[in-house]
Amino acid sequence: MRGMMMAALLVGSAFLYIQHGGQADGSRPALSKAATIPIPEAQPWRSAIDYDALDGRLRLLMTQREMTGLAIAVVEDGKLAFVRGYGVTSRETGQPVTEHTVFRWASLSKGVAATLAAKLAEEGKLDLNRAVASYGTSLRLPDGAERLVRVSDILSHRLGLAKNSYDGRLEGGGDPVEIRHELAGVTLVCPPGTCHSYQNIAYDTVGEIIGKVAGHSYAAEAKAQLFEPLGMTSASIGMADLTCSSSWARPYRNGYPVKLTNAYYRVPAAAGVNSNILDMARWMEAQMGEAPKVLPPALLKEIHDPRVKTLAPYGRTAVGRALHDPAYGLGWRSFTYAAHRLVGHSGAVAGYRSTMMFDPATRTGIAMLWNSESSKPFRAQLELFDLYYGLPATNWMEMDEEPAG
Numbered sequence: 001m002r003g004m005m006m007a008a009l010l011v012g013s014a015f016l017y018i019q020h021g022g023q024a025d026g027s028r029p030a031l032s033k034a035a036t037i038p039i040p041e042a043q044p045w046r047s048a049i050d051y052d053a054l055d056g057r058l059r060l061l062m063t064q065r066e067m068t069g070l071a072i073a074v075v076e077d078g079k080l081a082f083v084r085g086y087g088v089t090s091r092e093t094g095q096p097v098t099e100h101t102v103f104r105w106a107s108l109s110k111g112v113a114a115t116l117a118a119k120l121a122e123e124g125k126l127d128l129n130r131a132v133a134s135y136g137t138s139l140r141l142p143d144g145a146e147r148l149v150r151v152s153d154i155l156s157h158r159l160g161l162a163k164n165s166y167d168g169r170l171e172g173g174g175d176p177v178e179i180r181h182e183l184a185g186v187t188l189v190c191p192p193g194t195c196h197s198y199q200n201i202a203y204d205t206v207g208e209i210i211g212k213v214a215g216h217s218y219a220a221e222a223k224a225q226l227f228e229p230l231g232m233t234s235a236s237i238g239m240a241d242l243t244c245s246s247s248w249a250r251p252y253r254n255g256y257p258v259k260l261t262n263a264y265y266r267v268p269a270a271a272g273v274n275s276n277i278l279d280m281a282r283w284m285e286a287q288m289g290e291a292p293k294v295l296p297p298a299l300l301k302e303i304h305d306p307r308v309k310t311l312a313p314y315g316r317t318a319v320g321r322a323l324h325d326p327a328y329g330l331g332w333r334s335f336t337y338a339a340h341r342l343v344g345h346s347g348a349v350a351g352y353r354s355t356m357m358f359d360p361a362t363r364t365g366i367a368m369l370w371n372s373e374s375s376k377p378f379r380a381q382l383e384l385f386d387l388y389y390g391l392p393a394t395n396w397m398e399m400d401e402e403p404a405g
Helices: 051-061 106-122 142-147 151-155 167-171 176-185 205-214 218-227 239-243 277-287 297-304 318-322 376-389
Strands: 008-012 015-019 069-076 079-087 273-275 324-328 333-337 340-349 352-359 364-370
Touching: 051 069, 051 079, 051 376, 069 277, 069 376, 079 277, 106 151, 106 205, 106 218, 106 273, 106 277, 106 297, 106 340, 106 352, 142 176, 151 205, 167 176, 205 218, 273 277, 277 352, 277 364, 318 376, 340 376, 352 376, 364 376
Parallel strands: none
Antiparallel strands: 008 015, 015 079, 069 079, 069 364, 324 333, 333 340, 340 352, 352 364
């Protein structure tokens, strides 16, 4: 497939393999819910990625016992080039995952909050450098540090709190507003504004701020400012919007059902978004600069540029060691792989995982959503970039060539 001139579209029940260069003006047609997707005046386009090889690896991945369902989208050179659903939404019903199956984004939602905050700042409604306390939020920090830290410190996880402070209380049913008040009693790991320490409950403070300056809910503002302008028709915030979808992925752990809970939906700026893979691809394209009227280049630079160094992503794994210069911007991570700068984020809640990673310079990236707690799809990202950059194949997912028995 590498180097092949492409001008056709193959469609399966859960397989959109888009082999085209878009319309005559260079844009790609809007994807519809129709059974087939006409592509008028498709133009030849030379792909650098062997999608047959990628599909083979993903098929092998789906034989792993811990996998249930997965949806993937690849944007290559700014074009949506590969979309596919694998596995099932539910082991009980056997309903297949398709490009329209809705999953949870988990912490990939943080990029939505940061993008929305930056957009409101661009409109003069919010100041990223203003002290958090001046917005009258529920966040309280030791020694009154909420009067010193800025909105940008929330979005880059520079509040000085221990990692994931009081997440257990949230999972136990605690009210996030009350928990944010209680953060005043924690022991700081560094002076506020000086180090990166990942948060969920504290991060959701930005949702409070957005609600105050917008005059309505965070969810309503995200829909009006981002989802609707970008054509993300399946994107939503909240558990009810997940479960009312005609096709939605149920959560699993090691092949067994996990109870769907509302805990992290109660911190929507940190982990509240749902969508299908097509809309996640639209979101990735917008972050690449493909929707400048909604997300102009200066805004993207503001949120993507690194602000604080972090520990290696994905821990002490081979992938973690391969990603250099790890840093965090506003709601987005960045790192270097094979001398290329990449931007992305991942997410994890009970029974779900998500990830997105893209090269802003080449406008090429991968987005995945899956309804299990396997870590292997995270590693598939580097297999995709190896294909695109023409690097030697590496078994990043650490899978035997023979399917698991």
